[in-house]
Amino acid sequence: MRENLNVILAGVGGQGVILSSTIIGEAAVEEGLSVRIAESRGLAQRGGIVTSHIRIGWGIHSPLIPKGMADGIVGFEPMEFLRHCEYLRGDGGFGIVNGNPILPVTSRIGLEKYPDYEAMMEAIRSSAERVYIIDGSGIAERLGNPNMLSIVMVGALYAVAEPPISRRAMEESIRRNVPKGTEEANLKAFEEGIRAIEGY
Amino acid sequence: METDYLTLDSIGKKVLMTGNGAVARGAIEAGVKVATSYPGTPASEILSSIAAVAKKAGIYAEWSINEKVAFEVAFAASLSGLRALMACKHLGFNWISDAFLVSAYTGVNGGLVVVVSDDPHPHSSQNAEDTRYYSKMGKVPCLEPSDPGEARKIMPMAFDLSESLQLPVVVRLTSRISHSRGDVELGEMRKEDRDPKFEKDPKRYAVIAPHARERHLWLNKQYAKAAEAMEGFPLNWIEGPRGDFGIIANGLNYSYVKEALGILGIEAPILKLSSANPIPRRLVANFLKGLKECLVVEEIEPITEESVKAIAQSEGLPVKVYGRSTGHIPLQWELNPDIVNGAISKIIGLSNPGPGLLAKAVQLEVSRRTPFLCAGCPHRASYYSIKQALRRINRGGIIAGDRGCYNQGIYPPLNGYDTCICMGASIGMACGFYKAGIKEPIVAVIGESTFFHAGIPPLINAVHNNANITVVIFDNSWTSMTGFQPNPATGINAMGEETKRLNVEEICKACGVEFIKVIDSFKVRELIDAIESAINFPGPAVVVSRHECAVRETARLRRRGERPRPYAVDPTRCTACKICLSQFGCPAISIENGKVSIDKYSCTGCGVCAQICPSKAIVQVEG
Numbered sequence: 039m040r041e042n043l044n045v046i047l048a049g050v051g052g053q054g055v056i057l058s059s060t061i062i063g064e065a066a067v068e069e070g071l072s073v074r075i076a077e078s079r080g081l082a083q084r085g086g087i088v089t090s091h092i093r094i095g096w097g098i099h100s101p102l103i104p105k106g107m108a109d110g111i112v113g114f115e116p117m118e119f120l121r122h123c124e125y126l127r128g129d130g131g132f133g134i135v136n137g138n139p140i141l142p143v144t145s146r147i148g149l150e151k152y153p154d155y156e157a158m159m160e161a162i163r164s165s166a167e168r169v170y171i172i173d174g175s176g177i178a179e180r181l182g183n184p185n186m187l188s189i190v191m192v193g194a195l196y197a198v199a200e201p202p203i204s205r206r207a208m209e210e211s212i213r214r215n216v217p218k219g220t221e222e223a224n225l226k227a228f229e230e231g232i233r234a235i236e237g238y
Numbered sequence: 239m240e241t242d243y244l245t246l247d248s249i250g251k252k253v254l255m256t257g258n259g260a261v262a263r264g265a266i267e268a269g270v271k272v273a274t275s276y277p278g279t280p281a282s283e284i285l286s287s288i289a290a291v292a293k294k295a296g297i298y299a300e301w302s303i304n305e306k307v308a309f310e311v312a313f314a315a316s317l318s319g320l321r322a323l324m325a326c327k328h329l330g331f332n333w334i335s336d337a338f339l340v341s342a343y344t345g346v347n348g349g350l351v352v353v354v355s356d357d358p359h360p361h362s363s364q365n366a367e368d369t370r371y372y373s374k375m376g377k378v379p380c381l382e383p384s385d386p387g388e389a390r391k392i393m394p395m396a397f398d399l400s401e402s403l404q405l406p407v408v409v410r411l412t413s414r415i416s417h418s419r420g421d422v423e424l425g426e427m428r429k430e431d432r433d434p435k436f437e438k439d440p441k442r443y444a445v446i447a448p449h450a451r452e453r454h455l456w457l458n459k460q461y462a463k464a465a466e467a468m469e470g471f472p473l474n475w476i477e478g479p480r481g482d483f484g485i486i487a488n489g490l491n492y493s494y495v496k497e498a499l500g501i502l503g504i505e506a507p508i509l510k511l512s513s514a515n516p517i518p519r520r521l522v523a524n525f526l527k528g529l530k531e532c533l534v535v536e537e538i539e540p541i542t543e544e545s546v547k548a549i550a551q552s553e554g555l556p557v558k559v560y561g562r563s564t565g566h567i568p569l570q571w572e573l574n575p576d577i578v579n580g581a582i583s584k585i586i587g588l589s590n591p592g593p594g595l596l597a598k599a600v601q602l603e604v605s606r607r608t609p610f611l612c613a614g615c616p617h618r619a620s621y622y623s624i625k626q627a628l629r630r631i632n633r634g635g636i637i638a639g640d641r642g643c644y645n646q647g648i649y650p651p652l653n654g655y656d657t658c659i660c661m662g663a664s665i666g667m668a669c670g671f672y673k674a675g676i677k678e679p680i681v682a683v684i685g686e687s688t689f690f691h692a693g694i695p696p697l698i699n700a701v702h703n704n705a706n707i708t709v710v711i712f713d714n715s716w717t718s719m720t721g722f723q724p725n726p727a728t729g730i731n732a733m734g735e736e737t738k739r740l741n742v743e744e745i746c747k748a749c750g751v752e753f754i755k756v757i758d759s760f761k762v763r764e765l766i767d768a769i770e771s772a773i774n775f776p777g778p779a780v781v782v783s784r785h786e787c788a789v790r791e792t793a794r795l796r797r798r799g800e801r802p803r804p805y806a807v808d809p810t811r812c813t814a815c816k817i818c819l820s821q822f823g824c825p826a827i828s829i830e831n832g833k834v835s836i837d838k839y840s841c842t843g844c845g846v847c848a849q850i851c852p853s854k855a856i857v858q859v860e861g
Contacts, residue, residue, distance in 0.1 A: 050607065051609075060239075060254070060419075063254045063419055064253075064254045066254075067253060067254045067421045072421055073254060073419065073420055073421050074385070074418065074419070074493075075254075075419035076417070077256075077417045077418065077419070078417070079417065084609040084612060084643075084646055085607070085609055085610050085612075085825060086607065086608075086609035087607050098497075099493040099494075099496035099497045099500070100493040100494050101385070101420065101490075101493065102414070102494075102574050103575075104497060104498075104574075104575040104576050104579065117607075118607075120602060120604050121604045141828070142605060142606065142608065143608070143610045143823065143825045144608060144649075144650065146825065146827075146828035147651065147819040147820070147823050147829065148816070148819060148829050149651070150605050150606065151605060152605055153604060153605065158602060
């Protein structure tokens with residue numbers, strides 16, 4: 039377990055980045071840890087970029103992580119992972135990436151080119167010391183609800199980062215923050231996220 | 239969840255809250271009884287948080303028609319002895335300035351706190367003005383919390399200060415405080431059971447010129463007391479060792495300074511300032527004594543920096559003061575730990591050894607991801623129809639835009655409007671383009687919430703001065719951009735109660751507009767015809783393009799267990815002319831390897847693409 043943790047979650051509006059950071063942040067506060075989270079959610083509702091800087095532990099001040107000081111980046115979408123790579127620390131950083139692209143509208147209607155998939159995967163693999171590219175969207179869909187991607191990614195992050203938060207606190211935070219009636223399904227998604235890393 | 243923490247009676251418990259949520263919590267702790275606002279990023283969640291628990295907490299919460307009215311409602315509540323809060327973004331402060339600057343002359347009774355959130359970058363605003371200037375102009379105290387925990391704590395202090403000085407108090411946030419989260423320690427829920435009572439005193443509350451002269455004298459005395467109060471303000475302090483180089487940090491910047499010093503592995507004396515105005519002169523002078531250099535870190539304009547320079551000069555202190563006006567910190571865009579690190583490194587002569595330089599550069603260019611109008615958004619159909627009508631008339635056309643969700647229509651392929659300045663400017667500027675002698679058709683585009691906020695006076699102006707303009711009102715019945723707040727076209731209020739629903743067309747008629755058509759935004763042919771006729775009408779004309787916000791409409795369908803019936807492309811008919819992409823650009827439609835397709839999950843079944851497809855290749859299918 040680490041003393042503190044600096045992670046950036048990066049994705050696209052609608053993917054649940056804010057929900058994920060709330061779940062992790064609340065669990066950390068329940069564990070008596072100090073937490074800072076900086077969210078950029080401008081126009082999230084309309085397909086914009088959503089990022090969340092999450093800082094847990096002691097000796098942290100700014101809600102924004104300084105460049106080169108993120109222990110890891112969780113990319114809910116591959117291009118958004120790459121967009122934020124400059125925040126990763128040069129040594130020992132990790133990357134967790136949902137390998138399913140969401141094309142910007144300008145790319146979908148043919149106005150702008152989205153990066154070549156293979157080139158993107160290559161860049162992702164060389165971006166950090168430990169990189170996990172998982173089929174987060176696929177896992178969520180197989181569990182019956184694509185919206186559970188965010189909880190799958192929380193599970194994966196929990197497995198890779200080993201934050202000083204008990205599994206029980208994480209599960210309680212998930213229960214508190216997901217829509218009523220979906221608690222069990224989301225706990226399953228959390229477990230599947232952990233498994234995706236353990237079996238990597 | 240944050241809403242649960244707003245009224246939780248559990249002193250000392252730590253919970254995760256946003257800055258906006260913490261402000262709401264702090265106001266509730268302080269016994270606020272009336273809270274008002276008009277939505278605007280990054281401040282919107284202050285009132286929506288309070289509104290969510292208002293009935294339970296015995297508070298009256300209101301989304302007012304605009305910020306000025308919101309301020310006046312809160313102000314009168316304060317004059318009646320109650321604690322009142324008004325929240326807005328920086329641009330909203332421009333609207334309240336008229337009433338705010340005079341409220342300092344009358345003074346207040348119950349604590350009156352104006353919470354404003356500035357957008358220094360700006361992330362979601364037309365400018366990055368520094369509202370601290372207003373507090374200086376009004377001679378009103380301004381406080382600045384450094385994190386969400388302090389935002390909670392500062393609110394009861396602000397209400398107490400307001401009552402002891404009888405002045406309104408401004409609490410200034412920035413987007414990074416509003417939208418950052420942190421562990422917040424809950425305080426005591428105070429019981430403030432007061433009966434509203436307004437004691438008449440025309441010499442104070444009816445500020446005609448002779449009264450204003452007396453009240454100016456009073457205000458100057460109160461402002462001097464405010465300056466004295468700031469000397470002992472408990473959230474200002476000096477820390478760190480003694481040294482030649484010191485740092486003054488306002489609000490959130492305190493966290494950046496601490497972070498930067500930690501990275502650089504150095505210590506320096508810090509003056510943390512959470513009172514932006516008036517500046518505590520003795521505290522600053524004491525801090526400056528013995529320093530050779532001092533860096534001031536503040537968000538947006540060098541206001542504290544200029545005050546610090548003045549204090550150094552009047553005290554005869556030989557300290558060099560650096561900041562945003564000396565180029566050590568850029569004069570634009572929001573700060574972050576890296577910029578502060580760079581400024582400190584430069585002053586003490588380090589070659590920025592921050593770990594940022596160790597990060598790996600990624601050798602792959604990523605493409606832009608601009609926000610867009612949602613799939614099925616009625617505004618897209620409205621823009622498309624305006625463009626088609628102008629094409630038919632073939633005399634060019636100027637489209638004066640306004641502020642709202644429909645701002646996303648600026649991006650290709652719609653390129654929907656030519657100007658966007660401030661709330662209501664579309665109609666006022668359309669009048670101006672016409673009176674300047676522009677011969678092209680002039681169209682103003684404005685949402686219904688913006689119309690209620692600021693569009694009615696310029697429409698009356700257009701009628702009164704006979705400006706031949708066309709106003710297209712995009713009426714989706716919600717203030718969607720800022721989080722789907724209700725407005726007079728929605729039929730409910732901030733606390734979820736049903737209210738009278740207002741029709742914009744009836745208001746336009748009462749304003750004297752003689753050409754008014756109301757069309758469903760998704761009936762594209764009718765809409766194009768109506769806009770064409772409106773442009774050809776000699777005089778001000780209004781077309782109301784009305785359809786409920788797609789997000790709200792689909793959400794309601796889903797709650798009823800229904801699904802929208804999506805459309806699909808019939809590949810045998812599609813000629814790949816791409817009109818649906820190049821002129822309409824719904825995000826549910828995409829092209830891959832020359833083949834156009836519609837994503838059945840994001841399609842809301844609005845059917846506009848089917849109407850504009852020249853080959854009739856788009857058909858409705860079962861969901």
